[in-house]
Amino acid sequence: MRFFCPLDGIYNYRYIWLSKFEFLIINQRIIVIGVIVKSNEPFERALKRFTKSCEKNGIISDVKKRQRFEKPSEEKKRIETAARRKRLKEIADQNRKRLY
Numbered sequence: 001m002r003f004f005c006p007l008d009g010i011y012n013y014r015y016i017w018l019s020k021f022e023f024l025i026i027n028q029r030i031i032v033i034g035v036i037v038k039s040n041e042p043f044e045r046a047l048k049r050f051t052k053s054c055e056k057n058g059i060i061s062d063v064k065k066r067q068r069f070e071k072p073s074e075e076k077k078r079i080e081t082a083a084r085r086k087r088l089k090e091i092a093d094q095n096r097k098r099l100y
Contacts, residue, residue: 035050037043054060070078 035046035053037046051060
């Protein structure tokens, strides 16, 4: 699906339009964030819908991840330790299954 970008003035496939909510995410940058507020809807409910949709689409975790710069060596180390933890967990699960 193609969408028109008001910044470039061109159509591009990298733009994502999320249905039911008005979010426009361009190359992992949030350009427009919004929720359509229904008539007679309290602000708290609209805010709750907004935060729920942000959590569902991973926007909040992405923002938290990008709060500070991570050097490439630190990123590589983090990925390696996560893989090591995953491998150890799989081995522990296999050993636990063998006992039964």
